[in-house]
Amino acid sequence: MAETLFAELKRYVGFGPDDESALRALHPLVSPEFARIADVFYRRILDHEEARKALAGESQVGRLKPTLVIWMDQLFTGPWDEAYYDLRARIGRVHVRIALPQHYMFGAMNVLRQELNGVIDRHFVDKPVELRRTRIALAKMLDLELAIMLHTYREDLLSQQARVERLATFGHLVGSIGHELRNPLSVIESSLFILKGRIGPDERAEKHVNRIFDQVGIANDIISKLLDMIRDRPLDRQSIRLDEVLNSAASSIKWPPGVRLTQSGVAELPPIGADAGQLRQVFLNLFTNAADASGPEGEVLVKGKRDGAAVEVCVEDSGPGVHEAVRGRLFEPLVTDKINGIGLGLALVKRIVERHDGTIKYEPGTVRGARFIVRLPIVGG
Amino acid sequence: MHRHYLIVDDNVAFAENLAEIVEDEGNEVSLAFSGAEALKLVRVTPFDAVLTDMRMPVMGGAQLVHELRQIDPGVPALVATAYIGNRDINYAVHEGLLAVLSKPTSITILMNLLRAARRDGIVVMVEDDRGLSDNLSEALRARGLTAVTSSSVRETERLGPLQPFGAIVDLRVPGGTDGEAMQQLLKKFPGLPIVVVTGYDISPPSPPYKLFRKPFVTEEVMGVIEGLYARAIRAQ
Numbered sequence: 001m002a003e004t005l006f007a008e009l010k011r012y013v014g015f016g017p018d019d020e021s022a023l024r025a026l027h028p029l030v031s032p033e034f035a036r037i038a039d040v041f042y043r044r045i046l047d048h049e050e051a052r053k054a055l056a057g058e059s060q061v062g063r064l065k066p067t068l069v070i071w072m073d074q075l076f077t078g079p080w081d082e083a084y085y086d087l088r089a090r091i092g093r094v095h096v097r098i099a100l101p102q103h104y105m106f107g108a109m110n111v112l113r114q115e116l117n118g119v120i121d122r123h124f125v126d127k128p129v130e131l132r133r134t135r136i137a138l139a140k141m142l143d144l145e146l147a148i149m150l151h152t153y154r155e156d157l158l159s160q161q162a163r164v165e166r167l168a169t170f171g172h173l174v175g176s177i178g179h180e181l182r183n184p185l186s187v188i189e190s191s192l193f194i195l196k197g198r199i200g201p202d203e204r205a206e207k208h209v210n211r212i213f214d215q216v217g218i219a220n221d222i223i224s225k226l227l228d229m230i231r232d233r234p235l236d237r238q239s240i241r242l243d244e245v246l247n248s249a250a251s252s253i254k255w256p257p258g259v260r261l262t263q264s265g266v267a268e269l270p271p272i273g274a275d276a277g278q279l280r281q282v283f284l285n286l287f288t289n290a291a292d293a294s295g296p297e298g299e300v301l302v303k304g305k306r307d308g309a310a311v312e313v314c315v316e317d318s319g320p321g322v323h324e325a326v327r328g329r330l331f332e333p334l335v336t337d338k339i340n341g342i343g344l345g346l347a348l349v350k351r352i353v354e355r356h357d358g359t360i361k362y363e364p365g366t367v368r369g370a371r372f373i374v375r376l377p378i379v380g381g
Numbered sequence: 382m383h384r385h386y387l388i389v390d391d392n393v394a395f396a397e398n399l400a401e402i403v404e405d406e407g408n409e410v411s412l413a414f415s416g417a418e419a420l421k422l423v424r425v426t427p428f429d430a431v432l433t434d435m436r437m438p439v440m441g442g443a444q445l446v447h448e449l450r451q452i453d454p455g456v457p458a459l460v461a462t463a464y465i466g467n468r469d470i471n472y473a474v475h476e477g478l479l480a481v482l483s484k485p486t487s488i489t490i491l492m493n494l495l496r497a498a499r500r501d502g503i504v505v506m507v508e509d510d511r512g513l514s515d516n517l518s519e520a521l522r523a524r525g526l527t528a529v530t531s532s533s534v535r536e537t538e539r540l541g542p543l544q545p546f547g548a549i550v551d552l553r554v555p556g557g558t559d560g561e562a563m564q565q566l567l568k569k570f571p572g573l574p575i576v577v578v579t580g581y582d583i584s585p586p587s588p589p590y591k592l593f594r595k596p597f598v599t600e601e602v603m604g605v606i607e608g609l610y611a612r613a614i615r616a617q
Contacts, residue, residue, distance in 0.1 A: 179463045179464055180463075182463035182484045182485060183392050183395065183463055183484065185484075185485045186392075186395050186461075186463075186484045186485035186486060187392065187394045187395045187398060188485075189485045189486075189488070190395060190398035190399060190402065190485075190486075190488060191394075191398055193398075193402060193488045194398060194401055194402060194405075197405070216485070220485060
């Protein structure tokens with residue numbers, strides 16, 4: 001079996017059993033200080049304006065401290081195997097996701113190094129051999145940690161970039177193919193128009209001409225949706241009432257007879273500055289999905305609430321929920337778990353919401369099925 | 382009444398299909414598969430309407446409309462395009478388009494437009510309320526008249542070379558003082574009869590042909606426009 005990246009790195013810095021035992025021996029001495037070190041670590045971030053911004057402020061820190069304590073605990077107990085590597089790789093990925101600049105990894109690691117070395121120095125002040133051995137083991141391990149973070153950071157950044165490029169190419173391709181397809185479709189449609197007037201009283205011929213008409217219509221519809229998605233229509237922001245938008249969208253959906261639609265808190269929402277037509281499209285798509293998922297018997301809940309300078313509309317259905325395999329990429333184009341879906345609805349929804357400086361997220365619902373939460377700022381209501 | 386249309390499209394099958402449909406109604410069609418061919422035909426025949434594609438090699442639809450206006454300023458022009466977002470369309474719109482149709486085109490709508498299209502039927506409309514402007518344009522279009530719209534003083538200054546027979550003007554539009562757009566228009570088209578529509582108690586800088594206070598009955602405005610059109614045609 002080929003040597004793994006972690007094994008190769010350990011070989012490079014010469015991290016071996018001697019280092020492992022040195023770290024394990026240090027564990028009982030440092031562990032009482034983990035909480036204090038975590039305090040120092042996060043206080044330094046909060047005192048540092050740029051780093052604080054990158055970490056999105058104080059509220060995060062309360063949740064992160066226990067994570068750091070666990071991180072230090074693992075650092076001194078191992079085992080430093082492939083599972084350890086995978087665990088650490090996840091941290092690098094989180095850093096990419098929150099767009100943390102890489103240089104803070106070094107800054108933050110330096111703070112940890114200072115604090116941990118301080119503990120070592122105090123305990124081994126009279127034992128220079130032990131002191132040296134422990135310091136070397138720690139230095140090796142902390143640098144391995146940095147190496148893993150950098151590696152996964154780069155790996156993730158590259159794949160993110162590839163994804164963006166793929167989407168851009170996709171958009172371009174869809175644009176030209178979509179437009180080009182409209183030309184042959186117009187020929188088909190006009191030919192049908194002529195044919196329809198000339199086939200005479202032949203029921204079956206008429207049925208099939210009509211069928212071709214319908215299918216051409218469907219093809220056109222798909223093209224229009226695709227083009228809508230890549231076109232980025234400019235927003236026509238006006239002061240609008242969300243309840244009106246929601247009602248208008250809800251009334252153009254063919255709800256299955258057994259599906260009950262309940263709204264709450266929607267009429268109380270303040271007016272917001274938004275493009276009513278495009279937001280209507282957002283809820284039309286969300287409602288269509290909800291209706292499809294919750295039928296033939298079920299319910300759909302639409303809840304509105306104000307949250308500071310934003311409003312939240314939550315659309316929840318009693319269907320089976322979004323399949324786990326597609327959850328992570330749910331808002332990407334061409335991703336769907338519907339049998340007849342082409343996977344454009346939610347991608348379009350996300351684009352429109354983001355153009356309004358809003359957000360959309362998915363979570364499993366409280367009544368079993370899917371729950372989509374759209375959050376929009378109240379600008380210029 | 383026998384009518385003669387010009388259809389311009391590099392998609393030969395589509396152009397021929399449309400020709401067949403129009404000819405079935407007892408009208409005549411000339412076909413051009415490029416802008417250059419179209420201009421040659423326009424020079425010798427005053428068509429009842431010209432329908433052109435936007436994207437064609439060498440000369441696109443916008444360029445064709447521009448050249449067309451130099452040769453036959455009064456011909457109603459329609460555009461059918463697979464690319465609705467195309468920026469060139471705006472140029473053509475400012476030089477007078479009876480309609481912009483998306484491809485695939487509804488044959489019924491297209492036939493109605495061709496049937497209704499009237500030569501020398503350009504009306505300038507200065508109105509910043511987009512809803513109202515759209516409604517009036519729609520009403521004019523239904524009568525085969527071409528609305529060229531502007532929503533500000535600046536846009537009015539920039540209106541393309543046109544030969545309108547009348548105008549509908551709101552006195553208060555962004556970018557200038559009350560009545561400035563109307564003055565701009567008169568400077569550009571001296572003697573142009575102007576129908577003023579206003580929601581405020583403002584008096585127009587020059588005597589209007591007729592003044593309507595908002596809200597008004599669209600049909601009444603259309604009646605006045607029809608009168609102006611009849612007058613312009615008689616004067617020819």
